[in-house]
Amino acid sequence: MLGLGALAALALPPVHFLPVLLLSFGLLGQTLNTTTSWKRAAWAGGLFGFGFYATGLYWLIHAVLIRAEEFWWFVPFPSLGCALILAPTVAAPAALSLLAPPGLRRLGAFAALWTLADMSRTFLFSGFTWNALGSCLAIPGVVGDILIQPAAWVGEDGLTLGLVLLSTLAGVACLRGTALRPRTRAIILGGSVCAVLVWCILGAVRFYTVTPAGEPGPxxxxxxxxxxxxxxxxxxxxxxxxxxxxxxxxxxxxxxxxxxxxxxxxPSLADAEPENTGxxxxxxxxxxxxxxxxxxxxxxxxxxxxxxxxxxxxxxxxxxxxxxxxxxxxxxxxxxxxxxxxxxxxxxxxxxxxxxxxxxxxxxxxxxxxxxxxxxxxxxxxxxxxxxxxxxxxxxxxxxxxxxxxxxxxxxxxxxxxxxxxxxxxxxxxxxxxxxxxxxxxxxxxxxxxxxxxxxxxxxxxxxxxxxxxxxxxxxxxxxxxxxxxxxxxxYGQNIPLSVCVILFVTCISYTRSQKKRSAAQRL
Incomplete structure (x- = not known):
C-alpha cells in the first residue's frame, strides 16, 4: 500500500499521469472490499496516504536545504513529518468505509469520506490543503482548460470526489479476481466512460460559451x-x-x-490628480x-x-x-x-x-x-x-x-x-x-x-x-x-461539495440499513 500511494502521486502536477489512479485506487478499493477488519482497512489507508503525501511533498526539503548548515538535522522531517500527520486523513475514511457493505456502496462511501477528510485539512494547523487530487486535472493547455471547468460549480473538492469515485470504481472493475459480477463490471466501466464524456462535454461547453461581464480589468x-x-x-x-x-x-x-x-x-505633473485617459x-x-x-x-x-x-x-x-x-x-x-x-x-x-x-x-x-x-x-x-x-x-x-x-x-x-x-x-x-x-x-x-x-x-x-x-x-x-x-x-462555496459528499455517504449507509431491515423481515 505504501508503494501504491507513492505511485498515485504521479497523477499530481507536473506529471499529471492520470491512468495510474486506476491501478492505485483500484487495488486500494479491492482491499477495502475484501476485508471485514476496520484495523486492516485503517492500516491500508494509512500506508497509502503516507506514501502519497511523502512522495507528493518531497519538495519541502528544499526549504531546509537552503540553511542546511544550521538545520541539517531537520532535512527528513518536512515531507515525512507532513505525510505522517496527513496519513490519518486517508486511514479514517478507509476504516469508516466499512460501515457500508462490500461492493459499489462501500467504494462510494470511501470516495465521499476521502473528500470530506481532504476538506478537513483546511483546519490542520493554519491549514495544509496541498495536493488535493482535483488539481491533477489542471493539465497545461486546452485539455486542462476543459477538464477543470466543473470546478466553477463544485470546486476543487468536487473534482476530487469525481476522481476518487471514478478511479476506485473503474479501477476495481478492471481488476481480475474481484467479486463483481460480469454485468456489474460492464455497467461500471460503461458508466465511467459515459461520466468522463459528460464531464468533458460540460467542460467544453462552459469554456467556449461563458463570456465576461462588465468593464475589463487593469x-x-x-x-x-x-x-x-x-x-x-x-x-x-x-x-x-x-x-x-x-x-x-x-x-x-x-x-x-x-x-x-x-x-x-x-514629471512636472507627477503630483497632480491623474486623468482617466485609458x-x-x-x-x-x-x-x-x-x-x-x-x-x-x-x-x-x-x-x-x-x-x-x-x-x-x-x-x-x-x-x-x-x-x-x-x-x-x-x-x-x-x-x-x-x-x-x-x-x-x-x-x-x-x-x-x-x-x-x-x-x-x-x-x-x-x-x-x-x-x-x-x-x-x-x-x-x-x-x-x-x-x-x-x-x-x-x-x-x-x-x-x-x-x-x-x-x-x-x-x-x-x-x-x-x-x-x-x-x-x-x-x-x-x-x-x-x-x-x-x-x-x-x-x-x-x-x-x-x-x-x-x-x-x-x-x-x-x-x-x-x-x-x-x-x-x-x-x-x-x-x-x-x-x-x-x-x-x-x-455557495464549500457548501456544495460538502453537501454532495454527505448525501453520497448517507445514501450508502441508509440503503444498507434498509436492506438489513428487509432481510430481517423476510426471515420472520
Whole structure:
C-alpha cells in the first residue's frame, strides 16, 4: 500500500499521469472490499496516504536545504513529518468505509469520506490543503482548460470526489479476481466512460460559451526578479536587487503604456490628480521582494522612488515584511499610490506552519522568534483608479472557497509569492495549479508574481494568458479581461461539495440499513 500511494502521486502536477489512479485506487478499493477488519482497512489507508503525501511533498526539503548548515538535522522531517500527520486523513475514511457493505456502496462511501477528510485539512494547523487530487486535472493547455471547468460549480473538492469515485470504481472493475459480477463490471466501466464524456462535454461547453461581464480589468505588470533565496536569507546585495526591480518595473510599465497607447505622466505633473485617459495600470512585485524589507515601511523616499520608476502606473502592489504597532512582524502586501504613499495594506492570514509560525506544541525552537502574526482573512482592496482587487499572499491561494470576501466580491485577484524556497521542483507547479483552479472557481482573472517563477496570468476560465518560467529574470504586461459572472461555487462555496459528499455517504449507509431491515423481515 505504501508503494501504491507513492505511485498515485504521479497523477499530481507536473506529471499529471492520470491512468495510474486506476491501478492505485483500484487495488486500494479491492482491499477495502475484501476485508471485514476496520484495523486492516485503517492500516491500508494509512500506508497509502503516507506514501502519497511523502512522495507528493518531497519538495519541502528544499526549504531546509537552503540553511542546511544550521538545520541539517531537520532535512527528513518536512515531507515525512507532513505525510505522517496527513496519513490519518486517508486511514479514517478507509476504516469508516466499512460501515457500508462490500461492493459499489462501500467504494462510494470511501470516495465521499476521502473528500470530506481532504476538506478537513483546511483546519490542520493554519491549514495544509496541498495536493488535493482535483488539481491533477489542471493539465497545461486546452485539455486542462476543459477538464477543470466543473470546478466553477463544485470546486476543487468536487473534482476530487469525481476522481476518487471514478478511479476506485473503474479501477476495481478492471481488476481480475474481484467479486463483481460480469454485468456489474460492464455497467461500471460503461458508466465511467459515459461520466468522463459528460464531464468533458460540460467542460467544453462552459469554456467556449461563458463570456465576461462588465468593464475589463487593469493592465497588470508582473515583475519576476529571480532572486535566489540564499541572497534574501543572508541579506546580500539588497541595493542591486532593489535596482533590478526598479528596472523591471520601468520596462514593464512602458510595455503597458504601449498596450494602452497612453503617454507617461510628465514629471512636472507627477503630483497632480491623474486623468482617466485609458485602462489603469498596476505593477506587482513578489512576496518579500528583496532583503531590504524595512526600507519600504520606514522610508517614504524609497516608496516614492519605486513609483517614479513606475511612472504611468496607477498603483503598485509590493510584497514586503513589516512590523506592526505591537512589534510583531507580518507578511504583507503594500498598495502604493502614484506618489509613493501607502494607500492600503493587506496582511497574510494563512501562515505556513513551521515556516512562518510555530505550532505551540513543538518543543524545539524552529521558527525564529516564534514566527509572524496573521491577518484577519480575505479582503477586497478598493484602490483609487483600480477595479476592486482581492489580494492573496503565497499559499493562501491553495484554499478553495476561502480566497475572496463573499460580501465584497473583487473584480480580479492578485497573488504574490516566493517559491524560491522550493527550488525547481514539483512544488511551484503544484502551487500554480491551485492558482488556475481558483480562477475557475471564482470566475475571476488572476495575476501572479512569483520571485523565481512561475509567474502567470489566467482569465476567469483558468486559461493561461501569459507566463514566465522558472529561473527567468523578466517582466511582462497583460491586459486583464473582465470577470465572469459569479459562479455557482463563488456563491455557495464549500457548501456544495460538502453537501454532495454527505448525501453520497448517507445514501450508502441508509440503503444498507434498509436492506438489513428487509432481510430481517423476510426471515420472520
Amino acid at each position: 493592465i497588470a505588470v508582473i515583475a519576476q526578479g529571480n532572486v535566489p533565496e540564499t541572497e534574501k536569507v543572508d541579506r546580500l546585495n539588497p541595493r542591486e536587487i532593489f535596482r533590478r526591480y526598479l528596472r523591471l518595473t520601468r520596462d514593464g510599465v512602458q510595455q503597458a503604456l504601449a498596450l494602452d497607447h497612453r503617454p507617461p505622466t510628465p 485602462r489603469p495600470i498596476v505593477f506587482l512585485w513578489p512576496e518579500t521582494s528583496f532583503p531590504g524589507y524595512d526600507l519600504l515601511q520606514d522610508s517614504p523616499q524609497a516608496r516614492a522612488v519605486i513609483m517614479q520608476w513606475g511612472n504611468g502606473a496607477d498603483a503598485g502592489l509590493i510584497g514586503a515584511l513589516r512590523m506592526d504597532e505591537q512589534g510583531r512582524y507580518r507578511n504583507s502586501m503594500l498598495a502604493l499610490a502614484p506618489d509613493g504613499a501607502i494607500e492600503d495594506i493587506y496582511d497574510k492570514a494563512r501562515l505556513v506552519p513551521f515556516g512562518e509560525y510555530q505550532p505551540p506544541f513543538i518543543p524545539l525552537q524552529i521558527v525564529p522568534q516564534g514566527g509572524m502574526a496573521a491577518g484577519p482573512g480575505p479582503r477586497t482592496l478598493h484602490l483609487r483608479g483600480l477595479p476592486p482587487v482581492g489580494p492573496l499572499i503565497c499559499y493562501e491561494v491553495i484554499f478553495s472557497g476561502d480566497v475572496t470576501d463573499r460580501h465584497d466580491r473583487p473584480r480580479w485577484l492578485a497573488n504574490i509569492t516566493n517559491d524560491a524556497w522550493f527550488g525547481n521542483s514539483a512544488g511551484p507547479r503544484q502551487h500554480l495549479a491551485s492558482v488556475r483552479l481558483r480562477a475557475v472557481e471564482e470566475g475571476l482573472p488572476i495575476a501572479r508574481a512569483a520571485n523565481t517563477g512561475i509567474s502567470a496570468v489566467y482569465d476567469g476560465r483558468g486559461h493561461l494568458l501569459h507566463s514566465l518560467g522558472w529561473d527567468q529574470t523578466a517582466v511582462f504586461a497583460v491586459p486583464l479581461p473582465a470577470p465572469l459572472p459569479a459562479t455557482l461555487f463563488a456563491l
